Structure formats: structure tokens, C-alpha cells
Amino acid sequence: MYIPTIGLEIHAELKTNTKMFCDSRNDSNETRPNVNVCHVCIGHPGTLPVINKEAIKHVLKVGVAIGGTLADKTSFDRKNYFYPDIPKGYQISQYKHPLVSGGSVNGIAITRVHLEEDTGISLHNKGNYSLLDFNRAGIPLMELVTEPVMHSAKDAVSFAQELQLLFRYLGASDANMEKGEMRIEANVSIRQNSKVKLQELGTKVEVKNLNSFRAAERAIEYEVKRQSELLENGEAVTQETRGWDDNKQATFSQRLKEESHDYRYFPEPDLPVLDISSIPAFSVEALKKEILELPSERRARYQRIGEGKSSMDPRHIEMFVSDNLFGKLFDDTINIQPLSYNLIANFISTDVAGLVSKYGENGLKNITPEGLSVIVVNYGKEDLSSRGAKDTLEDLFLNGGDASEVCKKYLQKSDSEELAKIIQEVMRENASAVNDYKKGKESALQFLVGQGMKATRGAGNPQVFMSLFLEALK
Numbered sequence: 001m002y003i004p005t006i007g008l009e010i011h012a013e014l015k016t017n018t019k020m021f022c023d024s025r026n027d028s029n030e031t032r033p034n035v036n037v038c039h040v041c042i043g044h045p046g047t048l049p050v051i052n053k054e055a056i057k058h059v060l061k062v063g064v065a066i067g068g069t070l071a072d073k074t075s076f077d078r079k080n081y082f083y084p085d086i087p088k089g090y091q092i093s094q095y096k097h098p099l100v101s102g103g104s105v106n107g108i109a110i111t112r113v114h115l116e117e118d119t120g121i122s123l124h125n126k127g128n129y130s131l132l133d134f135n136r137a138g139i140p141l142m143e144l145v146t147e148p149v150m151h152s153a154k155d156a157v158s159f160a161q162e163l164q165l166l167f168r169y170l171g172a173s174d175a176n177m178e179k180g181e182m183r184i185e186a187n188v189s190i191r192q193n194s195k196v197k198l199q200e201l202g203t204k205v206e207v208k209n210l211n212s213f214r215a216a217e218r219a220i221e222y223e224v225k226r227q228s229e230l231l232e233n234g235e236a237v238t239q240e241t242r243g244w245d246d247n248k249q250a251t252f253s254q255r256l257k258e259e260s261h262d263y264r265y266f267p268e269p270d271l272p273v274l275d276i277s278s279i280p281a282f283s284v285e286a287l288k289k290e291i292l293e294l295p296s297e298r299r300a301r302y303q304r305i306g307e308g309k310s311s312m313d314p315r316h317i318e319m320f321v322s323d324n325l326f327g328k329l330f331d332d333t334i335n336i337q338p339l340s341y342n343l344i345a346n347f348i349s350t351d352v353a354g355l356v357s358k359y360g361e362n363g364l365k366n367i368t369p370e371g372l373s374v375i376v377v378n379y380g381k382e383d384l385s386s387r388g389a390k391d392t393l394e395d396l397f398l399n400g401g402d403a404s405e406v407c408k409k410y411l412q413k414s415d416s417e418e419l420a421k422i423i424q425e426v427m428r429e430n431a432s433a434v435n436d437y438k439k440g441k442e443s444a445l446q447f448l449v450g451q452g453m454k455a456t457r458g459a460g461n462p463q464v465f466m467s468l469f470l471e472a473l474k
């Protein structure tokens, strides 16, 4: 029996106006290469870096949200290595004094959170030469490191997803993986049976370049299998860095794992030690005031709604926690109609979400909490059938307008004069069913009501139909 142990290193590009150490723009949507660059981020000799306060604040806020310890004093270090996309020949990072230590997210212990600068991008697919784009060079990059405490690919991925949500809630990072704003590295090791002490983990393999949750899950699963098979065959696992090949769905060896001393870390002489505790805006109290509800708090709030009696569907809860547009519509509507939370959740998750995937997000602004609660009230009173509610929502979504007015078009027809006409027609056309009923076949009545509903395209009220038919059949 082999037990996998997984730790994650997650990088997230921070949402700031300018880069980490200069005033070049931080714009992940810029498509022209080498537009957002200056002497500092391109590493010209004699230029000096200046710390971006906004970036520091984002990391500290993450620290408060995960319950970590904020550093009193923090400093930056040079991580020395050569690569064409780091123009200075070193990356400014934090080695000895990270901004945040400890904390946890969903029960997963965090080791540290620190700040560094992103590298440029090498474009290798241009024939027999490579091109360099330095727009990304110097963008503030937060690195969060977990303890090796996860034991399955699924657990690791759900942790990473929760973290993505947290970064978005805090406004620290958009964390879109497909845009490279969030990147995952996984340390995977295997140990034999549970008798081995926790401290004695197997040889660690680091898998880099995991650019989607799917890739992360597959790569970890692949490594667990590969390492287990090695041990099974009496071979040893090599400590190394591996990449993930999405086409082959396999990891591949990149290089033997470097140790931290390979990087010759030393304190960045061009930046002062930052005295966090002397800056009022960086105090835990001040930061807490800026943090609204966290994803875990919002989830807990939804779990408390109707607890014990008619709890919310866990799928609805996850939808509203992870999608703020739907979550906010839900919150604002239950403020008006607190008892109809399940009905509201259903309308949003099924009908409104269906309209968004059919027509795009544009019409969502036409579905207001007030409008939705008008629909919910009319549906509750059975003035609006489920068909009518759907039609009202679609009409509002596409054309906007006042919900009470739009609703009127779709209210159930209970105008008895009009219905009486329909009933006469249905009875004429279904004479045999009328005879069956008169002979005592109860189910014939249901059939006639069904025909009546069909004639009104679902807009009739079945209860009203039933009594009118009974009257007519006497």
C-alpha cells in the first residue's frame, strides 16, 4: 500500500495598476509584445527598483484571510539564475523573511506566502530562433506554499480551486489559469504503508507548468502511479523537476532538482527592509476592515439557511459561492423574499443560468431582485404556471421592462368566460372521453383537463379547469 503525499506551490499574478518595482503597466490583456516595459523591468544597469505598496497590501490581505502571521519586518532577496526571460540575471524574491507565515485554507496548512516578480515570456515557436516578450517581466507575483498534507489529486485540486476563489473574493488576483494568472506546481512523493512516520516522506518530485486544474489533477495522478510502479519494481524515485506534457498526458524529466543554495540567495541591496508594523494601513485591523465576506463564510451562511428543515441544495450553494453574479442576485432576492430561498435558487440555477448560457450575460442586468421576487410571488400564488414563469423570465431577460407588467402577459388564464369556450370545444372534440367519464371512468376527467391545458398552451390553471369541467359534465 502506497500513500501519496502532495504539497502545492501556487503562483498568482496580483491585480495592480503597475508592476512590482517600476511604474510600467500591469496589463494581462496587452497583446502587443514589449509595450509595458521600462529601464527598470528590462534590467538596465544603474536603475533602481521601488516597492509597489498595492502588491504588498494584496499579500497581507491574503495573509489575514488565511489566518496567517504577518511579518513585522520583511525584506527582499536576489534569486540568481540565468534565463533569457530574466533580464537582470536574477529575480527579486523573498527568501528569509516572507510577508506571511502559517495559516490554513479549508483545513490545509499553509507554510508561507511571499512576493516576487514575474519573468518575461520566451516564444519558442518561431522557427529556429526564440523571441522575448517582457510585458510580464516584473509583474507582482505572489507565491503560496502549502505543507505536504494532501493525499489525493482530487484534494489538491479542490484546495487550489478554493484558493482561486479566495484570491478573487479579495480582489488580489483574477487568477485565470488559462491566462497564466495562476499557476500550480505540485510536489508529489510516495511512501510505503502508514507505519512510516509522517516526517519520513518519500523522495519528492516537483511537477511544474500545470496550467489548468485538469492538468494538475492528471499530472498528480500520473506521478502517483509512476512512482508506485518504480517502488513496486524495486527501483528508486529520483529527486527531480518534471514537466507535464498535455498531449501525451504524461510527466517528463526536466532537470535534477536544484537546492536553494544553487540560487545563491542574498539580500537585495537596492531595497530597504520594509517595516510592516509601522505602517497603519498594513495593520491586521485595517486590513480586516477591507475584507468582505470570504468564500468559506458565504458557504457557511448558505448552509445555515433552512438548516434542519429544508436545507439548500449543495449544488446551488457551490454555484452561488463560486459565481458572484448569480450569488448576488440570490442574496438580493432572498432579502426581499426570505422564505422562498429554494424557489429562488431553482429559478436562478436553472432558468436564469439557462438564459445566460443561451444568450450570453448581457440580459442578466434585466433580471433584478425585485423582478425575480414578483415572479416568485406570482408563481407561489399559482397565478403563474411554471411555463409562465419561464416565459416571463425570458421576456424580461431579452427585452427588459417592469416585471409586474411583463408578468401580466403570462398569468394563468382563469377568466371563466374564456375558459368556458375552451371547455365546450374540448368536450366537442373528445366526445368519447366525455362518454367514458359519464360511464364512471374517472381518469377521463384528467385527460380532458390535460386537453384544456394544451389548448391554453399551459396558461390555464388546472384547478380552475377541473372545477369548470366538473360543472360542465354534470
Ligand SMILES: [Zn+2]
Residues within 6 Å of the ligand: 019, 022, 023, 024, 036, 037, 038, 039, 040, 041, 042, 138
Ligand atoms: Zn518597468
